[in-house]
Amino acid sequence: MRVYDVQLQSRLFLGTAQYPSPAVLREAVKQSGSEVVTVSLRRESAGKQLGQSFWSLIQKMNVRVLPNTAGCHSVGEAVTTAHMAREIFQTDWIKLEVIGESDTLCPDIFGLVEAAKILTNDGFKVFPYTTEDLVVADRLLSVGCEVLMPWGAPIGTGRGLNNPYGLRTLRAHFPDVPMIVDAGIGAPSHACLALELGYDAVLINTAVASAGDPVAMARAFAMAVEAGTKAYKADPMEQRDMAVPSTPVLGKGDLL
């Protein structure tokens, strides 16, 4: 897949929060085959030396970093955080989250479009965390986003793809836009389904980090993503109502 002129082999993006230890995170990233990891920036860590150890551990993983604006509830906060992230992580990539509701962490789609516009004008390459809403997707593209990250389900819930119909429709409307299902994926089967629907990639954090064995789970997700990708390319059969025997009656040998 190609995002913002960068060619990626892996279709699995991995979040870096909540792992039992940085050593487990490093091994999980390795086993997942991910080339991109997201890193969140707490503004209190934005000083000079703060959180530097954790950051240098991530740098050693040799993966591309996608900073995010997790936890930002307003356009101003998100824009400020994006600028700090660009300075600290030395990248113009930003996963833009503007949270609209604190219980479901539902994206504030109005604020999202506004912040995306400001940031693309500032030269950022924005990865907006959005819903499956077609109109919002269209607005995000029109302000300069070249990637969309619709949710599967609310962040951290592990509920999978809540609205497969909506996600299928979104995919069909914008066939050429790279799209990554972000948030809500709880099991490898959910990730596989997203890829089968034609999504380009998935972003996973909690489902790997909070598994009993995050490293094994990272590998399981890598396999699921590979299965989903291959299945999509192989043109899966359509569902139908009528049963069709897989062994035809015609042509059977006569056993008299």
Added chain:
Amino acid sequence: MHVTILGAGVVGLTTATELVERGCKVDLVDLAAQPGPHACSWHAGGMLAPWCEGEIAEQPVVRLGCEALDWWDQRVHGVVKQGTLVVAANRDTAELRRFSRRTEHHELLDAQAIGMLEPALDGRFHKAMHFPHEGHLDPRLALHVLVQKLAERGVNIRRAARDAAPGFKGTIIDARGFSARDTLADLRGVKGEMIVLRSDDISLSRPVRLLHPRFPAYVVPRGDGLFMMGATQVESEDRSRITARGMCDLINAAYSINPAFAEAEIVETGCDIRPAFPDNLPRIVRLDGRFFINGLYRHGFLLAPGLARLMADFLLAPHTINDADRVFLTEAQHENTPQRANA
């Protein structure tokens, strides 16, 4: 054998105690000449809860932690052996299920049993877990008692910085926590924040851990109406301030354990950074002829006794060390890359 220990935090004091008890001559030096807020153990919870920690911590931590309760109980008064209670809001019972799958030596309690065990929580939770074999202590009292007992044996803490090294006698054991970052390059700091509340309306007999999808926290009763709430966990090395967010999270957790905490007095806020290696496991590192005991992360009081015992074994009876303990011993060739000795 003559040993000089740098640092009078929980690691320095337990190691000094263990070595003195086993016949060593010990010099103990510290920046402030006494335990205090310059050491992160000053801000610790003091939970002796190896089974609960097993939810995330690896098996060697659980095993080593099992030595802690008896070690402290034999040396310090005020160790409480009433277990740990683990609760979750009724909508978060999935958190309890996960926790119980990943831990051992616990029993499941229903609402009635919770109320009988901890009357202050009666009617607040439908389900909980009790870890009956765990305990807790008051960290500052425990450190104080160790200092006193060492003084009775003639070990007084000398005020000195690390620069005074040429004057140190015998084998040097560095127990300076995060300050040893000047030598141990892969040590990192993980910030933690805590508060102490006072409430005469609530009485708890044991630490209560609140599982929550976003803000897990615990409260440890300290007696006299005092309760310590901890602890946030942030990949940051800023020990200078507690943030509004950190405090807000802790107070919210206290409030959801018992709303009467809303009226509690805020007695103290504190923050510090826990020293940790990349795998969050503790190590005894030998480097340039001196030993470092470090990386106890959020398990200072839980792991210090076992590491002190292991340090003493290493110096006095190395042939008795078993393979399970050997995983904590590492040999470092040069300053930047400690390697596991058995790897």
